[in-house]
Amino acid sequence: MIDLFSLLLTHGLMLLAAWRLVRRADLDREGPAPARARWGRAPDA
Known part of the structure; x- marks a missing residue:
């Protein structure tokens, strides 16, 4: 049962x-x- 659940998931x-x-x-x-933007900073433009 667990194997079937993990496969479906x-x-x-x-x-x-x-x-x-x-x-x-x-x-x-x-x-x-x-x-x-990377890591929350604005892109350099």
Whole structure:
């Protein structure tokens, strides 16, 4: 029972992660990646 639960849980989480990656709009665009803040700081621009 525990083995089945752990398999369903991990595969379900991987499916959720894959679904969220496929649904991202920025994966459909070509070009440089936008600047993002790292560790809570504003990007250097």
